[in-house]
Amino acid sequence: MDSTAQSPFWGARPTDSGTDFALATAPAAERVEVCLVDHETWEQRCFDLARTGTTAGEQAVRWEGTVPGCAPGQHYGYRVHGPWDPGRGLRFNPSKLLLDPHSLAVSGRTEWGQQMHAYVFGDPATMDTSDSLGHSTLSVVVDHAEYDWEGDAHPRTPYNETVIYEAHLKGLTQLHPEVPEACRGTYAGAAHPAVVRHLAELGVTAVELMPVHQFVHDSTLLEKGLVNYWGYNTVCFFAPHAAYSSSGDHGQQIYEFKELVKAYHRAGIEVILDVVYNHTAEGNHLGPQLSYRGIDNAAYYHLVPGNEFYYMDYTGTGNSLNVGHPLTLQLVLDSLRYWVTEMHVDGFRFDLAATLAREEGTVDMVSPFFGLVAADPVLSRTKLIAEPWDVGPGGYQVGNFPPQWTEWNGRFRDTVRDFWRGQPGTLRELAMRVAGSADLYEDEGRKPSASINFVTAHDGFTLADLVSYDGKHNEANGEGNRDGADDNRSWNCGAEGPTADPGILELRARQQRNLLLTLMLSQGVPMLSHGDELGRTQSGNNNAYCQDNATTWIDWEHVDSSLLDFTRRLLRLRADHPVFRRRHFFDGCPVDPAEGDPLPDIAWIDADGSSMGDADWDEDWAKSLAFFLNGNAVPSHGRAPGDSDFLVILNAAENDVDYHIPDGPFPQKWSTVLTTCAEHLVGETTAANEVFTVPARSAVVLEAAREE
Incomplete structure (x- = not known):
């Protein structure tokens, strides 16, 4: 040699x-x-x-x-x-x-x-x-030289126009009838025209793939007849997971993944990877010797100071990757650049991202990792999304990531769930989340797009289960239903699980639409969990990480077609109107404008048509919220000046609420363009000073009639 x-x-x-x-x-x-x-x-x-x-x-x-x-x-x-x-x-x-x-x-x-x-x-x-x-x-050993990208380019959709679809690569297509059986559950299956077409027609601009870095299945799960289905157990940060390849594992998985990226880019859809640089599959001191542990154990992992036999565990997995060490830091940066330059991905969602900021155990949001990413000419142009916490001391860092980063906004999820299940005293918090969470991001000079808004994700209930179960049902995981979160902020609408009661079924359908509407019409970047637009259920399992079966696969044969149609219309409304996806935070105040003054960019409206006062925000009995969006306050950015004005009313009360349409400087005529309750209301008109009845537990969107 x-x-x-x-x-x-x-x-x-x-x-x-x-x-x-x-x-x-x-x-x-x-x-x-x-x-x-x-x-x-x-x-x-x-x-x-x-x-x-x-x-x-x-x-x-x-x-x-x-x-x-x-x-x-x-x-x-x-x-x-x-x-x-x-x-x-x-x-x-x-x-x-x-x-x-x-x-x-x-x-x-x-x-x-x-x-x-x-x-x-x-x-x-x-x-x-x-x-x-x-x-x-x-x-x-792999050679990339022969692949033809055919002029592939990054779509580079602006954050404020982005709609993210979080998907599990296998679960997305394992039961898809139009995907050839040999390709189901693979990169080739996810790239099938029928799948890409579904996402494009839905209005998705980015697909966020759950881990596709090479991972391993824990021996403890295999002994129970289960697997690490989600894939948060990485062993190699450069290699596409071989089991997702339909054509072989001797390097063919790379070609197949590139074909997936190229297919989505042709449809104008970005590809974002959920990456797990916070730990590896080697576990704690009793784990296997797969790679890093036997090469440079002290460089790759946080070890217990003074007793380096053991590992610091900030992730709940047994070990924590030490990105503060130059060797590990270089590995992570090289991996990120590789996936952008060689595999053409458009961004990353960082699992337990607070671990990446730990310097000698302490979270440091000005750590070298963030500085190097910000200065990198390749990485600084990608979408960077943080899950802004880990399980270690000081690990909750929502709102604290650098300006180039966006964050999963867990407070948005919790608040929207609480509001629609009827929790009292949520209006003030809900208004803050709907308006883009300025309290979390504005002081740092960031924009509404810093907030990745979501109601459901892979971890927790699906949207259908969120309105069908009060408690988790994880018995199939083999842990006596002890695993998974207990604080789900869910409501079963009157019966636990499946029911034939038509009233409960109608209410559940309406609640799903309410949650989706609030998600998509709030300022920030919305993220939809795969299959939620189809009515996907996991039968109450809120921690299905180990279920590689029909529990987690999308059932394409039995979709909720009315929910799918509603979601498409909702995303089209958001795409058509910049007022729902502003680039900057609102600066208006919730007060009546003086005569002759322009309307504020946002106004919060009480049921009597007046602007909400300080006392109105904290009334426990108040369970409805209306807000006016001023289309003329939206910068045109090269388009026709302004947008339509909108009035959005969210009613989580168990009773109908009569809203007086505001008068004065507000628009005088309105048309209902979307509702979560009765479809016959769409197209109906109303005017200033008229009473508009919003049915119980429903939402409506009114668009101002443009003057000729």
């Missing part, structure tokens, strides 16, 4: 004569072998890499070399030799074949057992010497 000069690449790089390999390890590593494996016979040929220098600010060692004749498609792994001293964070064990942290593709499956663990079962301080070869997944 010939040594090569130091080069900036990491991982495996094919050349005309063979393949170059480069790996960074802890300084204490004594020897590194790259092992080429025949994936059918499991025979291996191992070659020593040369120690050529340091990296990561001299906190790691670079090993590299060239294997002549090694071609794309070759399976390989690393064996790293060094001291076994877990108490000092050193867990080298050359009997364990390790995945390359920079693997572009991964092949095979992990067979759990003693061989996959570096310690002896029952004695975690003692090194196990059984070989993991034949039981572990393998890295694959």
Whole structure:
């Protein structure tokens, strides 16, 4: 094996004569072998890499070399030799074949057992010497040169025009009748014209894919006959998950993923990846030895200070990735750039993003990670979405992320759910969320688009279940219904679960429309959870992370067609009217304008037609809210000046509410353009000073008649 000069690449790089390999390890590593494996016979040929220098600010060692004749498609792994001293964070064990942290593709499956663990079962301080070869997944040498992007370009939809559709790649198509059976549940299935067409016609501008980085299934779940369906158990941050490929796992998964991206871009839909850089699948001190732990344990993970046998757990998974270390930081940044430049994705949603800001355990929102992303010419142009919390001390960071970032707004979710289930005293909070959550983002110079608004997501009830269950029903998860959140802020509308009562069914349908309307017509970026527009149910399971079956797959044969039609009309209304997707926060005040003064950009209207006063906001009995949106206050940005004026009325009360249409400087004539209750109201007109009756637990949208 010939040594090569130091080069900036990491991982495996094919050349005309063979393949170059480069790996960074802890300084204490004594020897590194790259092992080429025949994936059918499991025979291996191992070659020593040369120690050529340091990296990561001299906190790691670079090993590299060239294997002549090694071609794309070759399976390989690393064996790293060094001291076994877990108490000092050193867990080298050359009997364990390790995945390359920079693997572009991964092949095979992990067979759990003693061989996959570096310690002896029952004695975690003692090194196990059984070989993991034949039981572990393998890295694959990949060459990207042959793929033709055919002029593919990023859609780059502005945030204020974005509608996100969160989807599980398998669940999206596993039961889709138009997708060929061999492609269901795969990248090719998600790229099928019928699926892309559904999202485009719905009005979606971005699909946010739950984890597609290579992940593994926990042994504890497999023992129960379950799997890690959601995929928040990453093992390689560069490799597309092989099981989602319909064409093979020897590198074909990369081609198939690129075809998916190209298909969505042709439809004007961005592709956002849900990424899990906060932990890995290696778990705590009793977890398996798959990659990082055996390469540079102390660099990749937060270890307990003074007792480095154990791991700090800010994620609830057993370990936490130490992005504060230069080696780990570079890995994450390289991974992000790779997915943008080579795979053409448009953005990222960062799971438990507060962990990325932890410096020596403390959350630091000016950490190097955020600074480097902001300065990066590639990453700074992508959509960056944070789940703005983790489970460690000081981990709740809603409203605190840097200006380029947007955040999942959990307060929006909780408030909208509370309002529509009839909780008293929610009006003030609801108004703040509907208006874009300026209290969370405006002081930092951010915009309404910093708020990713959602009512449901993969974690929790589906929309249909939110209005059908008071409590969770997770018995199928095998944990005695103890897992999953207990605070769901849900309401079953009068019966728990399935019912034949027509009154309850009608109310549930109306409540789903109410929640969707509030989501889509609030300022900020709306996110729809996959299948909610179709009436998808998980039968009350609010933690279906381990259910790879009909519980979680979208049932395309039995869709709620009326709900789908309503959702399409709702998204079209939002798309047609910039007043619902402003670029800047409102600056109007909830007071009557003086005679001759222009109307404010927003006004909050009481049932008697007057503007709401301070005392009105905190009345426990008040369960309805109306707001006027001034279309003329919307900057044109090159379009015809202004937009229509709108009056939106949300009534969560159990009784009808009579609203006096406001007079004075407000528009004099209105037409009902959307309602969640009676369709016959659409198209009806009303005028200033008239009484407009809003039915119980319903919402209406009135558009001002334009003067000729």
